[in-house]
Amino acid sequence: MKYRFNEYELDTESFCLSKNGKNVALKPLVFNLIIYLLENRDRLVTREELLKKLWNDREVSDATLSNHIKEARSALGDDGSRQSVIKTVHGRGYQFNLHLDDYSSVEKHNISVKTQNKYFYFISLFTLIALSILIFYSIQLHKKSELFNSLKRISKYQEATLLTFKTQAKRRDELVKMISERLHIKRNMQFEKFFSFYFKKMNNNEKFVFDQIRAMTETGLLVNNQNILKELYNHPAIYDHFKNAKALQQHLEFWLNKYQGIFKKRQDMCLLYVGVEDDVPYPYGIDDKIKKWLIDNE
Known part of the structure; x- marks a missing residue:
C-alpha cells in the first residue's frame, strides 16, 4: 500500500518513505510507528497501545517512546511545537493529524489492461496456486506412504x-x-x-x-x-x-x-x-x- 500526504509518499510494501522523490532514512521502529498512526488516523492511539503493538509489551521508558515520536515528526517535517502531522494529547496518547482531505492513496499507474484480462490473470493465478497446493500435498502424501x-x-x-x-x-x-x-x-x-x-x-x-x-x-x-x-x-x-x-x-x-x-x-x-x-x-x-x-x- 502507498500513501501520499503533503510532499511525502509512504510505501508499506517496500518499507520506504520519500519526500519529493528522495528517500528519507528511518529506523524500522520509527517507520512502523508512522504506519500505525497513519492507519489509525481516525482515532487517538494510547501510549499503552503503541507499546503493545510495536514493542510487544517490553519494558520501554517514556523517554524512548518520546524519542521515537520526535524522530517520526522530524522525518515528516513536523516538530513538537507545530504538531501538524503527529498530535500529542497529553496524558492520553497520539494521533495522526491529517484529515481525510489531506490524505490520498497513490493512484495506480498504467492500468490499461482490460477487465477480462484481469479476470484471466486472477483465474490463472488461482489455478496455479491450487495446482501447487495439490502437488505439494500429493508429494507429502507419497512421502508419508x-x-x-x-x-x-x-x-x-x-x-x-x-x-x-x-x-x-x-x-x-x-x-x-x-x-x-x-x-x-x-x-x-x-x-x-x-x-x-x-x-x-x-x-x-x-x-x-x-x-x-x-x-x-x-x-x-x-x-x-x-x-x-x-x-x-x-x-x-x-x-x-x-x-x-x-x-x-x-x-x-x-x-x-x-x-x-x-x-x-x-x-x-x-x-x-x-x-x-x-x-x-x-x-x-x-x-x-x-x-x-x-x-x-x-
Missing part, C-alpha cells in the same frame, strides 16, 4: 531378528551346558570368547549345535540387519520421527563391520554380539516406538 511402508518393513525385520535372537540364545545356553558338563567347567567369560576358546575341544554333538548357532548369525541376523540399515539409508525422514534412529544405524553399522572384519574370518566364532561394551548399544525401546507409530498413522 513411503515412510509408512519403510517402517513397516523395518518392524517386520526387527520381529524376525528378535525371533532368531531368542532361538539362538536357547541353542547358546544348550551348548554352554553341554561343554560345561562334559569338561566339568563353569563359564567365566563372555559367550563369544567361551565358544572360541573351547572350539577345538568340542565333540561332534557340540559342533552340530555350534554350527546351528553360526548359521543363525550368517543368515537370519545378517540379512535382517542389512535390510534394516538399507531402509534407514533410503528413507532419511525416519530420523525426523525417531530420535534414536541414528543410534540404531550406528549399532547396525558396527555389527556389520564386525561381521565382515572378524566373524567371517574366524571359524571358531558362532555368536556376534555388539552392545554396551562396544559403546554402541541397541537403542532401547525403538522396536515398540516404531510399532506405535505404525498404529497411530495407519
